[in-house]
Amino acid sequence: MAAPRSYHHGDLRRAVLDAAIEVIAEDGPGALSLRDLARRAGVSHAAPAHHFKDKAGLLTALAVEGHELLAAAFGEVLGTGSARLEELGVCYVRFALDHPAHFEVMFRPDLHHRDAPELVAAQDRTGRVLRDGVAAMPAGRRGDDTGLATIAAWSLAHGFATLWRGDNLRRLAAGRAPEDLFRNTAALLFGGRP
Amino acid sequence: MAAPRSYHHGDLRRAVLDAAIEVIAEDGPGALSLRDLARRAGVSHAAPAHHFKDKAGLLTALAVEGHELLAAAFGEVLGTGSARLEELGVCYVRFALDHPAHFEVMFRPDLHHRDAPELVAAQDRTGRVLRDGVAAMPAGRRGDDTGLATIAAWSLAHGFATLWRGDNLRRLAAGRAPEDLFRNTAALLFGGRP
């Protein structure tokens, strides 16, 4: 990073993405500036545009990367075989807390090029993985309508993660750690009947 | 509105807020520009700053107004006495769909002055109203821990509303209207055992 730069950066695309992740995680997408990212990478102010076209393009790339990371995380949980529905939700919440910048951008269509084919594909894949994950669960409490169960599980996890990140649950959480708290919440709704 | 303007606008604060609501509902908070709002209200570019200090101040005011509207909506539902927990959630979802701009801003701390006392008060009030609403429900399925039940109900409704607004549930919804769909979802989790 301190080495003298040749004319070509080497991996400017990744460098800009990483810088963006840092900025967004700290101050939100509103604080993002292409010129600032260029400065951080040590290149001229117009260089990033060559990789991402424009600001929305950069955020689209970030969203796609987020969907890939989420799908991978789901794959790990499902791969273990010990997959209870709660753990899928916990995985979702953990993803949101571990990758706040990606999570922030993934579900904000006003920030990206909504029609970018790679984004649409990534979104579809996430939806499919989610639904398949729910479908693979024992029927039990979740009812027969897989679509409805998916909506329920997704809404619960997404809402929890979003509210937690916005610091809206601090008072209600009463000091409990987010993952445990969500596990309890999910167990209350999806778990065995008391 | 078409009348010749005197030096004083009359109610510039309201006019700017309304214009902001329109812009945000259409293109998101990122598309907001104080100068554009001023233009729409027919005043100079610096006039809005006199009422809101800065952009974050405007969004803070919007968030506070949103909390007030939400609390009022809850009051109506709870006032009827026919308050089942699902209907509280439906009310939340309907609020998000009816007031997209307010909803968008209310839970995005990076957009406002997080420490503004009127905002903190409004947030606290929303949290309290929510919790009281849940507490007033028959114990039944929701368990004994009111805090946990509030988190569950809030997360579910918030997640559903957010995902719906981001167009992430289109495929899973299969044409069903959002309110009915949420009612079913909530019934699946909170309702009587099938």
Add this chain to the structure above:
DNA sequence: GACGGGTCTAGTCGTTGACAAGTTGAGCAC
């Protein structure tokens, strides 16, 4: 050793948020 395409620089335009200083006009004291 020319060349061609991907990568980056340098310069520019129009727009924005924030700030400072001045202007207007309504309400109030006398």
Add this chain to the structure above:
DNA sequence: GTGCTCAACTTGTCAACGACTAGACCCGTC
């Protein structure tokens, strides 16, 4: 009425931004 005060608003300015353009640079290929 006269003069005062103060909030509401205007005008002018600045640095920063996103987007665009033309051109410089570098590497692999023929």
